[in-house]
């Protein structure tokens with residue numbers, strides 16, 4: 001540990017204790033050394049006794065800075081780990097990060113461009129358009145075309161800060177895990193690792209630009225999602241330049257209503273967009289929060305979404321997608337046995353899970369959901385409850401599914417906020433059923449054949465050789481089996497012979513001893529014992545050696 005990280009550790013401890021975070025750990029989980037450590041910082045007291053736990057955690061994270069703010073945002077999406085109150089409290093964490101000096105931003109931009117800003121841009125605005133946890137956004141115009149653009153630049157030193165804080169978090173999580181025991185539901189080390197992958201991805205703006213280009217191309221002619229154009233020649237690890245967009249933040253419902261937006265259509269399009277991204281493209285935006293989604297001001301009767309910040313994108317395997325779709329369909333058919341089977345088939349829970357108990361647990365959480373009308377059931381909530389249940393049966397955490405569940409919950413919440421009568425099931429069911437039919441029906445089969453055809457066409461000329469090799473292998477296998485059998489039979493014969501000699505020798509030795517004890521003819525008793533001993537020697541020598549087949 002360096003002096004710097006010790007100083008940072010003290011700062012973190014100070015803020016944590018000032019917000020009484022130590023008091024949030026149940027006393028039975030605080031061993032004597034923890035209490036001793038706490039006492040050694042006796043001058044640091046909880047200054048926020050009047051606030052509830054979740055709020056204290058939120059405030060502490062806000063004070064700790066960008067890394068912890070983002071961590072809090074991510075933690076708020078892990079509703080499988082946190083209670084709803086805590087999750088809601090943490091979800092309120094906003095990027096209330098003060099902007100950094102625009103001269104620093106300019107210097108960073110010029111370092112990436114390798115030239116003064118004026119070489120490529122006009123009207124660079126020193127006042128940032130937005131200042132977020134990881135980056136800051138400035139507006140300008142392209143010199144070449146006059147197009148309005150935004151320059152998104154990473155905060156100075158943010159990488160070092162993130163890495164140092166991550167290391168500290170990781171060490172604390174390990175410590176907490178030792179404290180709570182391996183089997184604890186909270187799994188702090190796993191949560192931190194999950195976060196590491198997320199935040200490290202965000203530190204590379206070039207990656208964000210590439211994601212945005214892919215998403216933009218997927219929806220280029222869709223009329224439901226617009227992703228700003230990226231100026232690739234100005235996209236680097238610490239700086240990206242993109243088209244400036246104008247829109248209404250999705251959370252501003254009053255403004256949307258004022259311009260006469262068709263909210264029903266907008267809400268339905270949101271759900272469709274989600275399912276299209278997941279099932280058709282297997283590439284979904286996984287950092288949906290109001291700051292990243294805007295609504296078009298053009299033709300409000302046929303509105304479209306504008307998506308920003310593609311730093312965190314999710315993908316699923318073909319198998320995950322199929323199990324997921326089947327999961328939803330099985331849920332709506334109330335087929336809990338199928339749900340339990342799906343979790344086992346997919347490997348999300350172990351194959352030796354007690355399927356009857358698991359099915360029962362699924363039924364207990366799912367059945368009450370049907371007390372509501374079908375159109376009020378939330379897919380995200382279903383998934384959340386199923387994951388919570390599966391965790392009790394030691395489900396291995398699937399980060400890609402957690403991302404998906406969080407996005408789904410958000411999309412549904414958003415849809416209902418925009419249009420409270422939104423019928424999710426009606427919007428999603430045809431999509432899911434159509435997709436499933438494509439996967440397992442004749443169309444699916446034809447698609448698979450079409451997809452695999454180039455591979456088989458490539459392998460076809462090798463087929464005769466492969467058949468010959470396999471036949472040869474088969475013949476060799478039969479030969480080696482015969483050899484083993486022959487060896488085995490010989491061993492058996494030897495064993496029989498040896499057993500016979502050993503038993504006879506034992507009988508002769510016993511008879512000789514009895515004759516000797518009864519003072520019978522001495523030569524007969526000595527002869528019997530002698531022959532017995534010789535036979536024992538032969539029997540012992542001829543016993544089969546302990547060979548492996």
Ligand SMILES: Nc1ncnc2c1ncn2[C@@H]1O[C@H](COP(=O)(O)OP(=O)(O)OP(=O)(O)O)[C@@H](O)[C@H]1O
Nearest residue numbers: 095130132133134135137150228243244245291309
């Ligand atoms: N192309 C754009 N046109 C107009 N405004 C933009 C554009 N890109 C970003 N912004 C503004 O900048 C804000 C922050 O951008 P962005 O979300 O990409 O940054 P971030 O650092 O990744 O934030 P966070 O990770 O905390 O969500 C957006 O909420 C939006 O207001």
